Amino acid sequence: MSYDPQNIFAKILRGDAPCIKVCESEHTLAFMDVMPQSEGHVLVVPKEAAANIHDVSDEALAACMRTVKRVAAAVREALKPEGMLIAQFNGAAAGQTVEHIHVHIIPRWSDVPLKAHGRERADDARLEALAQRIRAALQAE
Numbered sequence: 001m002s003y004d005p006q007n008i009f010a011k012i013l014r015g016d017a018p019c020i021k022v023c024e025s026e027h028t029l030a031f032m033d034v035m036p037q038s039e040g041h042v043l044v045v046p047k048e049a050a051a052n053i054h055d056v057s058d059e060a061l062a063a064c065m066r067t068v069k070r071v072a073a074a075v076r077e078a079l080k081p082e083g084m085l086i087a088q089f090n091g092a093a094a095g096q097t098v099e100h101i102h103v104h105i106i107p108r109w110s111d112v113p114l115k116a117h118g119r120e121r122a123d124d125a126r127l128e129a130l131a132q133r134i135r136a137a138l139q140a141e
């Protein structure tokens, strides 16, 4: 798949579009999903310009998964979910809507149904409050 530098995550990485940041490293960025499937839904992207798992370098993917593990632990500490769904989609047929590779961190509670994928825009103040709790857990590591 060719990489479109105008995709929304490329714009976020360039600073051309806003995001509610959770953490940033040399090779990755983690930020709140604006249409979360549950409270505390975070996205992690490698900074490398790659559309999907077939295009991304081993190094960028490894860095991304290190950040996923670190952020998932912070989400667990901050929000105390009963489980954690980690997902990554490749191609429209698989449900991918943004063509910059990303990993979903979706905390789950057994009595809270999963919301539809990329459907309902969340309130920014609510997302910021959740991000603050997750950032605090990262700082307490």
Ligand code: 5GP
Binding pocket: 008, 019, 020, 031, 032, 033, 034, 035, 036, 043, 088, 089, 095, 096, 097, 098, 099, 117, 118, 119
């Ligand atoms: P995909 O379907 O490609 O796996 O997931 C894309 C995700 O990006 C969806 O969960 C959707 O809610 C989220 N998303 C789409 N546009 C934006 C945006 O502008 N900012 C943020 N933070 N998330 C977005």
